[in-house]
Structures are given as structure tokens and as C-alpha cells.
Amino acid sequence: MNLKQVAALAGVSVSTVSRVLNGKSYVNAETREIVMKAIRQTNYQPNALAQSLKMGRSNTICLMIPSIENMMFPKLTRGVEDIARKNGLTVFLCNTDEDAAVEKAYIETMKMRWIDGFIVCSIASDAPHIRSLRTEGYPLVLVNRFEASDIGKVDTVAADNYQIGYDATQYLIRTGHKRIAIAYGRDELLLYRERRRGYLQALADNGLPCPEAYTMRETNGNNGFYYQTKELMGLDNPPDAIFCSSDPKAFVVMHALHDLGLRIPEDVAVIGVDNVSMASMVEPPLTTISQHLYRMGAAAANSLIRQIEYKEKNGVLPKPERTIFSSDLIVRRSTN
Amino acid sequence: MNLKQVAALAGVSVSTVSRVLNGKSYVNAETREIVMKAIRQTNYQPNALAQSLKMGRSNTICLMIPSIENMMFPKLTRGVEDIARKNGLTVFLCNTDEDAAVEKAYIETMKMRWIDGFIVCSIASDAPHIRSLRTEGYPLVLVNRFEASDIGKVDTVAADNYQIGYDATQYLIRTGHKRIAIAYGRDELLLYRERRRGYLQALADNGLPCPEAYTMRETNGNNGFYYQTKELMGLDNPPDAIFCSSDPKAFVVMHALHDLGLRIPEDVAVIGVDNVSMASMVEPPLTTISQHLYRMGAAAANSLIRQIEYKEKNGVLPKPERTIFSSDLIVRRSTN
DNA sequence: ATGAAAGCGCTAACAG
DNA sequence: CTGTTAGCGCTTTCAT
Numbered sequence: 259m260n261l262k263q264v265a266a267l268a269g270v271s272v273s274t275v276s277r278v279l280n281g282k283s284y285v286n287a288e289t290r291e292i293v294m295k296a297i298r299q300t301n302y303q304p305n306a307l308a309q310s311l312k313m314g315r316s317n318t319i320c321l322m323i324p325s326i327e328n329m330m331f332p333k334l335t336r337g338v339e340d341i342a343r344k345n346g347l348t349v350f351l352c353n354t355d356e357d358a359a360v361e362k363a364y365i366e367t368m369k370m371r372w373i374d375g376f377i378v379c380s381i382a383s384d385a386p387h388i389r390s391l392r393t394e395g396y397p398l399v400l401v402n403r404f405e406a407s408d409i410g411k412v413d414t415v416a417a418d419n420y421q422i423g424y425d426a427t428q429y430l431i432r433t434g435h436k437r438i439a440i441a442y443g444r445d446e447l448l449l450y451r452e453r454r455r456g457y458l459q460a461l462a463d464n465g466l467p468c469p470e471a472y473t474m475r476e477t478n479g480n481n482g483f484y485y486q487t488k489e490l491m492g493l494d495n496p497p498d499a500i501f502c503s504s505d506p507k508a509f510v511v512m513h514a515l516h517d518l519g520l521r522i523p524e525d526v527a528v529i530g531v532d533n534v535s536m537a538s539m540v541e542p543p544l545t546t547i548s549q550h551l552y553r554m555g556a557a558a559a560n561s562l563i564r565q566i567e568y569k570e571k572n573g574v575l576p577k578p579e580r581t582i583f584s585s586d587l588i589v590r591r592s593t594n
Numbered sequence: 595m596n597l598k599q600v601a602a603l604a605g606v607s608v609s610t611v612s613r614v615l616n617g618k619s620y621v622n623a624e625t626r627e628i629v630m631k632a633i634r635q636t637n638y639q640p641n642a643l644a645q646s647l648k649m650g651r652s653n654t655i656c657l658m659i660p661s662i663e664n665m666m667f668p669k670l671t672r673g674v675e676d677i678a679r680k681n682g683l684t685v686f687l688c689n690t691d692e693d694a695a696v697e698k699a700y701i702e703t704m705k706m707r708w709i710d711g712f713i714v715c716s717i718a719s720d721a722p723h724i725r726s727l728r729t730e731g732y733p734l735v736l737v738n739r740f741e742a743s744d745i746g747k748v749d750t751v752a753a754d755n756y757q758i759g760y761d762a763t764q765y766l767i768r769t770g771h772k773r774i775a776i777a778y779g780r781d782e783l784l785l786y787r788e789r790r791r792g793y794l795q796a797l798a799d800n801g802l803p804c805p806e807a808y809t810m811r812e813t814n815g816n817n818g819f820y821y822q823t824k825e826l827m828g829l830d831n832p833p834d835a836i837f838c839s840s841d842p843k844a845f846v847v848m849h850a851l852h853d854l855g856l857r858i859p860e861d862v863a864v865i866g867v868d869n870v871s872m873a874s875m876v877e878p879p880l881t882t883i884s885q886h887l888y889r890m891g892a893a894a895a896n897s898l899i900r901q902i903e904y905k906e907k908n909g910v911l912p913k914p915e916r917t918i919f920s921s922d923l924i925v926r927r928s929t930n
Numbered sequence: 931a932t933g934a935a936a937g938c939g940c941t942a943a944c945a946g
Numbered sequence: 947c948t949g950t951t952a953g954c955g956c957t958t959t960c961a962t
Contacts, residue, residue, distance in 0.1 A: 260938090260939055260940085261939065261940065261941095262939080262940095270948075270949085271948065271949045271950075272939090272940080272941090272949090272950095273941080273942080273948070273949065273950080273951095274948060274949075276940070276941060276942085277941095277942095277947095277948085280941085282941095282942090283942095283947090284947070285947070285948085286947060286948085289947080289948080303702060303705060303706050304706060304939080304940075305647070305706065305708070305938085305939050306703075306706040306707045306708075307643050307646050307652065307707060307708055307939080307940095308647055308938070308939035308940040308941090308954085309939080309940060309941080310643050310940095310954090311641070311643045311644055311647055311938090311939085311940075311954045311955070311956090312939080312940050312941050312953085312954050313940085313941075313954085314954075316643065318686075321687075325668075325672065326662060326668045326671050326672060327668045327669060327672055327871070331668075332661075332662045332663045332667075332668055333663060335662050335687070336661065336662060336663055336689060339687065339688075339689055340689075343696075343700075348686050348688075348700075348703060348704075348707075349686065350654075350684050350685065350686060350687075351657075351671070351675065351685055351686075351687040352675075352684075353672060353675055353676075360679075364679075364684075366639060367642075367684060369639060370639050370640060370641060370642040371642045371643060371684075372641070372642075372643055509872070509875045510875065512877070513875050513877070513879075516877045535663070536845070536872050539845045539846065539849050539876070540875070540876055540877065541848070541849070541852045541876065541877045543849075596954090596955055596956085597955065597956065597957095598955080606932075606933085607932065607933045607934075608933090608934095608955090608956080608957095609932070609933060609934080609935095609957080609958075610931085610932060610933075612956070612957060612958085613931095613932085613957095613958095616957085618957095618958095619931090619958095620931070621931070621932085622931055622932085625931080625932080640956075641954085641955050641956070643954090643955080643956095644938090644954070644955035644956040644957090645955080645956055645957080646938095646956095647938050647939070647940090647954090647955080647956075648937085648938050648955080648956050648957050648958085649938085649956085649957075650938075931962100932961100932962085933960100933961085933962080934959105934960090934961080934962095935958100935959090935960090935961100936957105936958090936959085936960100937956100937957095937958095937959105938955105938956085938957095939954105940953100940954085941952105941953095941954095942951100942952095942953100943950105943951090943952085943953105944949105944950085944951085944952100945948100945949085945950080945951100946947100946948085946949085946950095
């Protein structure tokens with residue numbers, strides 16, 4: 259069913275049907291009625307592809323993430339999608355496993371589809387193909403994963419990661435801990451470097467030591483922390499608390515602690531970051547610094563939509579916007 | 595950059611460029627070289643929208659699920675997407691919250707985009723708008739959530755849910771349990787009814803009782819099981835094992851058990867279904883019957899692609915195919 | 931082997 | 947207020 263057929267049925271021209279459809283122009287009330295009836299009768303639905311081809315806008319956006327299996331992303335994805343849907347946009351989900359080749363291939367595919375914009379969580383430490391998107395004129399929002407140098411050049415959405423690290427550590431200190439270790443995420447991600455910087459600063463502000471052995475570094479994904487935790491606790495002077503730079507890391511650390519027969523929080527307290535849904539379900543429930551993942555996704559989508567609309571109106575991208583979310587301490591039983 | 599410009603640069607017609615691009619037709623080797631050079635020079639990328647409009651095929655598929663936040667779906671989604679990508683398809687992610695209005699709206703949007711096919715996990719107990727998709731000519735695969743009456747009428751992919759319930763219960767019985775309760779999922783989903791049927795049959799086969807009070811029914815999502823578990827364990831004759839019809843339910847049940855001060859598995863054993871990634875991380879690690887979610891997603895995608903290709907070649911959909919996955923018992927420490 | 935031209939279905943500028 | 951028409955960028959007959 260297409261415009262032409264509807265027009266024929268209504269006995270008018272295609273432009274008239276088009277006009278009543280998108281109501282931009284005045285149409286005689288009677289004609290409008292006739293056309294409406296024909297539309298209803300035929301159950302006509304416009305062809306979005308043809309519209310896009312004509313309008314140069316596809317009403318689709320691309321959400322590019324490492325993997326939806328990473329516990330961070332389902333909530334964020336919902337935030338993006340809900341806002342997108344409410345604004346008449348549909349979202350292509352692109353899992354890249356942080357593989358630059360996959361990212362590039364997806365970007366090409368999306369460009370071919372005249373994608374309206376990109377929301378990207380990529381490692382981004384060395385990703386010119388991502389950053390150049392904006393200079394090529396594509397609306398782009400970087401979420402959580404980007405470099406300091408991106409700020410002001412690209413729209414960004416993120417938590418205050420330094421503060422997160424500081425608050426988590428400060429809380430541990432306030433509750434009486436003095437030997438605080440860290441399960442540190444990958445060094446190439448600014449967000450982890452920032453969380454660690456906050457941790458280090460809190461330690462320094464309280465005159466607490468930070469022996470090198472107290473820093474567990476990510477190897478083999480989060481599972482590596484299982485063995486490192488065991489080593490860590492075998493130290494002569496083991497920590498009495500562990501700041502985990504993400505909840506999934508905390509789950510692995512707690513798992514190792516359990517297997518060592520150590521009690522949480524009596525023997526060692528554990529705090530995470532994110533407040534993923536499982537955080538309240540593990541035993542003991544995990545104290546954590548929440549990230550508002552859903553809201554961050556929604557903010558990213560809104561930021562993208564703002565760019566899309568601005569570009570449509572003015573032909574150029576608006577000045578980059580930076581959105582920072584505050585985080586909350588959620589106290590549960592993994593700390594005392 | 596479009597065909598015309600490339601053609602102009604190469605000094606040939608658009609049809610020639612088109613021909614070298616999709617290599618269906620013979621082109622003089624020299625001309626081909628000239629054209630290729632022009633393509634490389636201009637960094638030409640075809641417009642997929644125009645192609646789709648012309649070809650009546652969009653190379654996009656729709657994955658419609660209740661919510662990506664449900665722990666079942668991230669893995670399944672990866673399975674779908676990986677296969678799709680390898681076959682040149684991109685996927686629209688549609689979260690519906692099982693809201694029929696949202697489902698319908700998404701379906702309309704997708705049809706307008708000339709979607710190539712749908713993979714759907716919907717409540718489907720009363721969803722004519724989903725089932726009619728196939729009669730309207732759209733390739734369709736139902737995953738895990740469908741009615742017995744769908745089998746043979748639509749492509750389906752699912753686990754052997756009866757067997758899952760039977761195996762889980764049988765394992766509990768074999769390890770010495772006699773009073774086995776069930777955390778039963780929503781009655782309107784065949785998959786849960788089947789798991790329960792397996793549970794009931796195993797009980798019957800072993801002459802074990804099944805008092806009504808041993809059946810916890812889902813209310814308020816999984817959280818309702820928290821309170822029900824507390825009631826359940828307050829019974830005069832409380833169960834010594836609980837079969838949870840999904841891992842997330844098991845997490846809630848274990849949480850309640852912990853809060854009651856009960857030991858797992860000494861006081862009560864717990865078994866789940868799914869083997870989601872968190873199953874091995876909780877304390878104690880959860881014994882469960884695995885579902886091969888990733889493979890199920892991949893199978894669904896393959897099944898859909900098969901339909902798309904068959905339809906392209908023959909103009910009609912192929913006979914529906916049914917894929918059933920077997921499941922494995924994964925023994926961990928929540929049972930003894 | 932290559933080019934011209936007819937659309938795929940739609941929007942919008944232009945005429946009337 | 948309504949109709950005609952020219953594309954959006956591509957594929958594919960049909961000529962040559």
C-alpha cells in the first residue's frame with residue numbers, strides 16, 4: 259500500500275495525501291476527510307525508507323557498547339531506548355567487544371544507513387574512527403568512556419569518577435579501616451584512573467599508607483581478581499578493606515574471600531561501584547557507590563536528540579555539552 | 595558521495611558503476627579498473643536506504659524482548675547479534691516491558707522500515723499481533739515464550755523445559771531430599787508450566803508429596819519470592835530443598851534464606867535454571883540447569899535468516915522449524 | 931560490454 | 947487549496 263494507491267482511492271493527488279499526512283500545509287476540510295477515510299480503509303502506513311531517502315534523516319540511532327553482557331549496559335541501554343522511542347527513534351544495538359575492526363565495520367554500516375547519530379561507550383583511548391564522527395558532522399555522545407581531552411570537543415555523559423573513588427574510600431576510612439586495598443580496573447580507561455585518583459587522594463588526606471601490593475590490577479578480565487585477592491589476603495599485613503572499582507569486580511573479590519573462609523565485613527570490608535541490580539542480592543549485600551545508569555543512558559539519548567535537532571535546524575552541530583552525574587553511597591552489609 | 599558522482603569521475607554511466615559494485619554482470623576488465631579507482635578515490639559508500647527501497651529488503655531485523663535488564667536476555671541478544679552481523683544484518687533492539695501497546699507500536703515502526711524479520715520473546719499467551727506477523731508474510735521466530743499451539747505454525751526455539759524441571763527435581767531427590775518446594779514462574783508462560791510439570795512428574799515418579807503450600811507463585815515479579823520464602827520456611831514441616839524455576843528467582847530465595855539464618859545447602863538446598871553468569875558468583879555458588887542462551891539466540895538468528903533467504907528465493911515462507919535445546923546440570927555448592 | 935531510462939515511495943517546490 | 951513534477955540514490959531491464 260503506497261501513497262499513490264491511497265491517492266487514487268481518494269480521487270486526489272499524492273501530494274494532497276502527503277499533505278494531510280504530515281499536516282504541514284492547509285488542506286480543505288472535506289478533502290481531508292475523504293483522504294483520511296481512504297487512509298483508514300487501506301490501512302496505509304508510509305514507507306519510512308522512502309521518507310528517509312527523501313528527507314536525509316533515518317530516525318535511527320546507533321548505540322555502540324563493548325557488550326550487553328557487561329552488567330553495566332543493560333540499564334544504560336534501557337535509558338537510551340526509552341528516550342529514543344518516545345522521540346520516534348529506533349536504536350541499532352552494536353556490540354563490539356572493543357574490537358576496533360568491528361567498531362569500524364559497524365560505523366560504515368551505520369553511515370550507509372544514514373544513521374542520525376551515535377552513542378558510544380568504547381575504550382576510546384585510541385579510537386580516531388570514533389572521534390572523527392563528530393568532525394564528519396555526525397551527532398555523537400560519549401558515555402563514561404572517553405579521555406579528558408574529549409571534554410569540550412564532544413558531548414559527554416559520565417559520573418564524577420574521582421568523587422566516587424574518594425567517597426568510597428572515605429567511607430571505608432570513616433568506618434575504621436586503615437589498610438585499604440583497591441581492585442583497579444584497566445588503566446587505559448579514564449574512569450578507572452579517576453576512581454583510583456580519588457582513592458589515592460582520600461588515603462593521602464588521611465595519612466594512610468598505600469603499599470604497592472595493595473593495588474590489584476585487572477588481568478584476564480575480572481576473573482583475574484579471584485587469584486589476586488587470594489594472594490592479597492596472604493600478605494603479612496593484609497588489608498582490612500577493599501575498594502572495588504566496579505560491582506562485578508566486587509563480586510569476584512567477595513567470591514574469593516568466601517573461598518578463603520574470611521568473613522565480610524568482619525575480616526575485610528568490601529565496597530563496589532555501580533549498584534547493579536545484583537548488588538543487593540549477593541551475600542552479604544554489597545555496599546556500593548551508585549551510578550545512575552538508566553539516567554545516564556537517558557541523558558545520552560537526550561543529548562543526542564538535542565544535537566540531531568540542532569543540526570537539522572542550523573546545519574551544524576551545537577557546541578558540545580558535558581553532563582556529569584553525582585553518585586550516592588548505598589550502605590549495605592558488606593561494610594560495617 | 596553517490597553513484598552519479600563516481601560515474602562522472604570514472605567517465606562511465608551509473609549502471610556500470612553499479613555493476614562493478616555488485617559484480618552480478620560482466621564488465622570489461624579495464625573499465626572495472628577505472629571504476630574501482632574512482633570508487634577508492636572518492637571513498638564511496640553506497641546508500642543502504644536507496645538500495646533497500648529499490649530491493650524491497652532492508653537487511654535489518656528486529657529483536658523484541660520484554661527487557662534487556664532481565665538477566666536472560668543479554669546473552670541471547672549477543673547470540674542473535676553476532677550471527678546477524680556475520681550475515682550483513684543489523685538489529686533493532688526493542689524492549690517492550692510486555693506491554694502490548696508498545697509491542698504493536700514497535701511492530702508498526704518496523705514494518706514501515708521494511709524490516710526483514712522478527713525474533714520475539716513475548717508473553718505470547720494472547721498476542722495475535724505477534725502471531726499474525728507470519729501470516730502477513732514476515733519471517734518470524736519465537737524464542738522460549740510461546741504456546742504449544744504455535745509449534746508447527748511458527749519457527750520456534752526453546753529449551754526442553756519439561757526435562758529441565760524433571761532433571762532438577764530428580765537431582766534433588768537423588769541427593770536425598772524429600773520435601774521439595776518450587777518457586778514457580780508465571781502461569782501464563784508455557785515454559786514455566788512445563789518446568790513445573792517436570793517437577794510434578796519427578797515427584798510423582800518417586801512417590802513424594804507435593805503439598806499446596808510448597809508452591810510459591812510469582813507475584814510482584816521475583817521480589818515476591820522473598821516474603822514467600824520466609825513464610826514457606828515458617829511452615830510446621832518446611833521443605834528441605836527448593837526448585838527455583840529460574841536463576842533470578844533462586845537469588846531471591848537464597849537471599850531470604852540467608853536472612854532467616856538458614857544454611858544452604860545444609861538446611862535447605864537450592865537449584866535454579868538458566869546458569870546466568872552470576873550463578874557462579876553468589877554464595878554459595880548456585881547449582882542450576884543451564885540453558886544455552888547464547889546458542890539459542892544464535893539459533894533463532896539462523897532460523898530467521900533461513901526464512902529470509904527462502905522467502906527471497908521462493909516468494910513464500912518455508913515450513914516452520916522447531917529447535918529444541920538440551921540442558922545440562924551444573925552442580926555447584928547450593929546443593930549437596 | 932555499456933548506456934539510457936524507468937521506477938522503488940515519498941516530499942516539496944512550483945504552478946495554477 | 948490542489949496537482950504536477952523533480953528528484954533522494956540505487957538496481958535493472960531494455961536497447962545499442
